[in-house]
Structure formats: structure tokens, C-alpha cells
Amino acid sequence: MRPWTFPIALQPGTSREPVFQQIAQAIRGDIRRGRLRPGDALPGSRTLARTLAVHRNTVLAAYRELEAEGWTEAEARTTRVARDLPQAPAARHPGGGGAEGRPGYDLAAPAPRRSLREPGLLSFGGGLPDLRLVPTDLLARAYRRALASRELLGYGDARGEARLRTALARLLSETRGLAVSKDRLMVAGGSQGALDLVARTLIRPGDRVAVEDPGYPAAWATLRGSGAELVPVPVDEAGLQVDALAARLEEGPLRAVYLTPHHQFPTTVTMGASRRLRLLDLARRHRLAILEDDYDAEFHFEGRPVLPLAGDDPGGVVVYLGTLSKILAPGLRLGFVAGPRALVEALAARRETADCQGDQVVQRAAADLLEDGLLQRHARKMRRIYEGRRTALAGALRRHLDGTVAFDLPPGGMSLWLRVDPAVDLEAWIDRARKLGVGLTPGRAFDFRGRPTAHLRLGFSAMDERELEEAVRRLAKAL
Template sequence: MRTWQTPLAIDRADPAPLSVQIARALGARIRAGALRPGAPLPSSRALARTLGVHRNTVLAAYGELAAEGWIASDPARATFVSRELPPPPPGAPGRAGPEAGAPAARAGFDLPPAPADATWSTLPPGTLELLGGTPDPRLVPVAALGSAYRRALRRREHLSYGDAAGHPRLRAALARMLGEARGLAVAADGILVTRGAQMALSLAGRALLRSGDGVAVEALGYRPAWESLRLAGLRTVPVPVDARGLQVERLEALAAAGAVRAVYLTPHHQYPTTVTLAPARRLALLEVARRARLLVLEDDYDAEFHYDGRPVPPLASADGAGVVVYVGTLSKVLAPGLRIGWLAGPPDAIERVTAHRRFLDRQGDLAVEAAVAELFEEGEAQRHAWRTRRVYAGRREALAAALRARLPGALSFRMPAGGMALWCRVAPGLDPEAWAARALRAGVAVQPGRLFAHDRRARPFLRLGFGRLDERELAEAVRRLAAALPR
């Protein structure tokens, strides 16, 4: 087996023989766990070349380690770390220590406070996920994407440095899509391609606002976005949400008092309640932002999935004052693993964000971006969006029907016009937190309302996603949810 070069620290001024120094260094690496049992070691010739010593010196070091039981050899595998390591003799050279690369159990410096949600739970195997906003990776057009990616890899420039704003073809394709499907008059130079919408939001917060600025957010909303803003040194200020979306009059009062310099919201399918910002409030919000010179961060995370009535255009499509920066993603329409999101807005603002991106991430994955651009150019992305919209519309109906059949008195909901989840009110007397915990033990994951509350207080709601599961799986998930209902 071909091995990596193994540089070792040897000191020709050290009175210890070079073979002893080599044996000591290799033994220390083995005891520290840097070289694990069964790991191949370089041949004596290769290690001698790396260290600039005679091969016999390395053979002597290997012989000493073999005599102590640390390494072994056979004709087929050459030299390797012994699978059963002996205990180190007291005082033996090469004892593990900090200089030998032994891993420290804790940081040797002071850590700042961790993000509020620094870890993500790993679900037990077999758990059915009724998690809102999660798409089904089984629907991804893998063959078309794979073919486009292979063609992109043949272009060597895709494996080098490129434009920090994103592949020009993808930016052009996104500009066309945003113009045709969402009414945004944006050119390619007004778009920055990022590794997902989360990066887009984080970059915007760092580049377009100052540390300490207040950002109005929906009081029931998307916590990872709030944490991204907080990590950028910003303060999040909650604004209530009702059946018509964000309460703009409360935002206006905050802006008048100088409490906020920006607002982050999800006006199309509000996260998590799924309501759409009312037309009058849309106009009022844009006017408040224009007068107060507020930055509006509009997150349109699942605009492709609208099933009933006409889709509502983004706020950015009516922005004549240059106050809206539009955040989008391909995670829902294609796949989260592709990590493609974007910012669209005034070119000078996008250039400012791109300047920050150059120092944070340098650029995105040009080959992936070129492959996705080809899917847009060939119409495959558009066809896939149309197909998946029909699939998710059917799953929405299936989940609603299963809930009405099995949990008619426990949950109530309004059928959302779009999105990938239902926002369900829990009947009085039922504890959504306890229900969610029992459901997880029964093999189905759901999200209680507290997870979306800015104040972290309990809310009598469950958010149930239908994107990841097919109709049969949805029926089984609801059966488990019903079986877990607290009695």
C-alpha cells in the first residue's frame, strides 16, 4: 500500500544515534495514536530518502521497534504497526507526551461562549422525519446532475481559483430565473452565489451592518438565522407575527426609536407559521424601510413550492429604493448537499458582501456551480421544479388527510398555500413538548413550537413537514404520532 511521506524530527547534534531517534519518534507517534494498529509504514528506502539518512539506519530503527513489539512485517504488506500493542516499558524512549502529538483533552486557551444551538441531534435509525422544510433527496435528478458534473470537471479552470461572486454561468442563469419566475429586475452583477442561504445571510450581516446594530426578526421564526446574525455581532429584536404576517407597525416603532437598522423576515411562507405577509403590510414595510434606510433581508427559502392561487412576488420585486437584499437557495428545489444559495440586491451592496466572502471562503465550488448552471440552461432544473411541486402538493394532501383521520381532536391546522410543512395547533390540555418526546421514542421526529420562539417559551404548536416522506411513509409517521399521544 502506498503511504504518505513521514517526516520525523531528528537532530544530528543529539548524541543519541539516528536510529534511536527514529525509533523514539515513531514509537511516540504509535503510542499517541497518530499511527494506529495495522497502519502501513513507509518502506525503509522511502523513509531513508525522506529523512536523508542511510537505509541501514532506518532498518536498525525498525528492528528495535519490531523487537519491542510495536511494529511487524510480512511479505505481502511490508511493515506496519502491530495490531496488538505492548504496554510501554517504564522509562522507554518515545513515551507519549505533548511533543509527540498526543491529543489534548481540552483547549489550552479560553473559549468564547458557544452558539445557542451549537449541536444538531442525530436521530435514531429508522426514525421517520416530520421535520418542516426538509426535502426528499430521492427526488434529485442524479443522472442529469452527474453527467453535468462530469462535463464540468473536464474543464480544468473549474479546479482552480475563480470569481468569488460565483460562476458567471450560474449567476446569469439565476438572474434569468429571478426575472422570469419572481419578477426581480436583477443582472448577474447583482447576484452573489454562496454555499447555501445560511452563508448568504451570515455574510450579509457581517458586510452590510455594524457590530451592535439591532435586527428586527419575526418573534416566531428561524433560529439558525438568528444565531448567524448574533455571531456577526448583531442584536436580534423580536417583532410579533399574526395571521397576516409580521406586524409592521411594531417594526415602524422600533425603527423610529433607532432600535434596529435592519429587518430579517420570511414573507412568502412565513417560517414556521406558513402565513403570507398581507399586501398592505408589504407596501407599508417597504415604505418604512425606505424612510428609515433599513436593510431588509428577505429570505425566500421555498418560493418554488406554492400550490394554491397565484404565488406572491418577493418584496424585492417591488423595491424601488434599493433597501432589499434577497436571500434564496437551491436546497429545496435540488438538494441541500449541493450547498448553493445566493444574495441578490443592489450591485454595490453585493460587491461589498463579495469582498467579505473573498476573505472568509475565497470562492464556491466552481465545478458544482457550472453543473447546476447547465441544468438551468438545458431546462432540467425547471422541469425538476415542476415535477417536485406536484409531488409535494400530493404529500401535503396526504399528511393533512392522515392527521384528520387519526388526530381530529388533538391537532387543528389551516392548509397552507405553499411550503413544505403544516403549522398545527395542539388541543388544550396537551403538552407539545411531552408529545414530541414520546413521538421520538415511538420513531417519529416532530418539532414543538418552542423551537421557533425567540423567547424560547413553549407554544401550543407542532410543525409537521411533509417533504421528506412519501405517502406511505407519511401515513406510518402519523400512525406513530397518534400512538404517542399522551393519554
């Protein structure tokens, strides 16, 4: 093990205790409060003496005292914290808090944290991409090329790396029908980071913001974090009910509406053309910002892709949120915002007060893949694979759970929205399924008020056909 420094506060000349006892006392305190744990190695006597600017014999005397008291043990020229000591409880101060416990100050109520996928669990949650299919070889080569540009390791444009913004503008023009330039685009930390930045820029504490019900709880938490008062608007088989949104406007002004019109989260329905036109007109007349989250635009399997609201926005009311996470991987945190140039400048100014910029090297690597057409080719491959998995899940559900669940096969997306027979005890089914190694998300998780509903959301993209068949077989067994 390399020599390491171990800071200890000494009071030479001011304390009546000898220095070796001060050292021993400091180490005892570090063991009690958990800084040093059973089995941890202490620095060598020469190293600690050099760090504290004391004679080595002083350190040796401290170590001998600790060993005699049973706090440490000598082992092969190394002094370690005794292994038979109990783990130290969290340190506490007189107010009852502590570094690992309750703080000595007030905190706002935290938003609920998202549950992560558990290892070994066949999880239907999330509609996440299959990380086993990420083209890591292509990404690694692109990253190495980007890393050779040392200027990317310094501070850069808060709007994001210029080549990536240019490549994204071209991609959005070719695939989503958006007429945007790189100056009307901002790269952010995933679609969630993009929404957070937009919310903190546009929304003032107390502003009313409409959201879909059922909808996306993580987005609700982000909007609440900016001080918004959320106003739920019902969703039906044609998406957000614009008549209901108009009624909410009569009750009081709205600052924005957040929605997922392409593949509504979680029901997967697509907003129809007439509602889209009415929504755009309503937003224009009431100066209402439309926060359009097009989170899985690449995965539309049947019919013509439905173009985003942002593609037909003469009033300049739509803020378009997108991501590369579904094509590549969420851990890369590659989301983006498209909107009027003034909005992008305001977002950049806001970002400069927080993290300054994103990861320019990762962004340049993504630009490289887009410029070479490799990312587009990978997206087409993923579309074919995920369409096959959608078909496989639908077939397995019909074979094993026919009569218990019903669903409409969506034209796109990464999940199915199931209607469950009301006679089934849904919560008991979910508990039994988990014991058999299958993770499920109930409909109440997406209800604005958390009310129980006879629905399940099954994400199919992260499991292959064999895993999907096995997961559904276990669901039938749990039932």
C-alpha cells in the same frame, strides 16, 4: 498499500541517543498521542530509510526494539502497531488542553450546531427536499460538460459564474417578478451562506437587527455572528407585526430586519399586502435594510403566488435571498443574493477576502440545466409531488390524531405548523416518538427565548406518502 512518507524529526549530531533509538522514541510518542493507532501499518523499512536519509539497518534496529517492547508486531512482511494496545487518550499539554481537548487560548461562545438527520429515523424536521428525487443523471451530464471548460478550474468572478447569474436573472424575472440583471446578482453558498455574506457586509458590531419571533434559529446565529444585537418582533396569522416593528424603532435605530414573508418560518403564514406596503414605507423612511429570505418560493400550491417584497421596492431597501437547494439539493450550496449593484460589489469585495469564489463548475452545471429548461421542469415535478405529500400528511393527521392536533393547511411551503392540545405532555410525546423511530421538532426550538409552546413543525417533503402515513401512525402509538 502504496509506499508512504512518515516524517520524523531527528537530531543527528546534536542528540546523544543513537539514530535508531531516536526513530523508536518518535514512533512510541506517535502511538501514545494517537497519531498511530492499534493495527496501523508502519511504512516499509526501505521507504522510511529513504524518507529519513538513513541506512535501512538503522530503521530495522528501531523496528526490532519496538517489537521487543511490545509496541509493534511483525505480520506478513509488514510492521504494525500492536493491536492489543489501548487507544491513546487525547494528548495534553501542561495547560490542560490538547489537540482533541481544550485549546490553550480563549474562544468565543459557539453558536448551537444544527442537528443533522439521523439515518433510519422518519424525521419531520427541516422541510428538506427528498434527495431520492434529485435528477442526478441530468446533473452529472451537466457537470461533465462544465468540467470540460478548464478555465472554470481557475480563479473566477467573486460574484459567481456569469452564465448562472444570467440564467438566475431570467428565472427571477419570469417566476418572481424581479427586474434584475446579472450585475445585481451574487451567487453564494446556499441561502445561509448568502445571509452570512450580507450580514458581514452590512452589519457592524452592536447594530440592532429585528427578527421574527417565532423564527429561524440558524439565521439568528448567523446574524449574531456578525455582531448584531437581535430584537424579536412577534408574528401573528398575517406575518410579522409591522406595528410592533415600528415600536422597536421608537426604542432605538435598527440596521435591518430579517424575515420570511412568503411562507413564514416556521408558521407558514403569508404576509398580507397592506403589511408589506407599510413595511416597505417604514424601511424607506428609517433607512432600514429588509433581508427577505424567500427560501421555498417554488412550492406554492394554491392561488396566485405572492410576489416578493423585492419586486415592489422603489426605495432600494430590500436584499433578496434565494436558493436552489430546495429544488435540487442543499449539498450543492447554490444560493444567491439580489440587490442594488453597489451592494453586490460590496459583497464581492467581502467574499474575496474569504473564499474568493464559489464552485464554478457546479455553478456552470446549474446554469446549463436552467438554460435548457430542465431545472424548471424538475421544479414543476417537485411541486406536484410535494403538494401530494402535503395532502397525504394532512389526511393522516386527521385520521390518527384528530382532536390532539389542529392546523391550517398552508397554501405553500414544505411543512405544517401544528397546534397541540395543551393537555398533552409535548416533551414526553417527542421522547416516546423518537424511541419509535420518529423525529419531531417542538415549537420551543423556534421561540426567540426558547419558551415551551404547544406547537410542532412537521416537514413533509423528505418522506413519501407511505412513510408519512407510517410516521403519523407511530406518533399516534407514542401518544
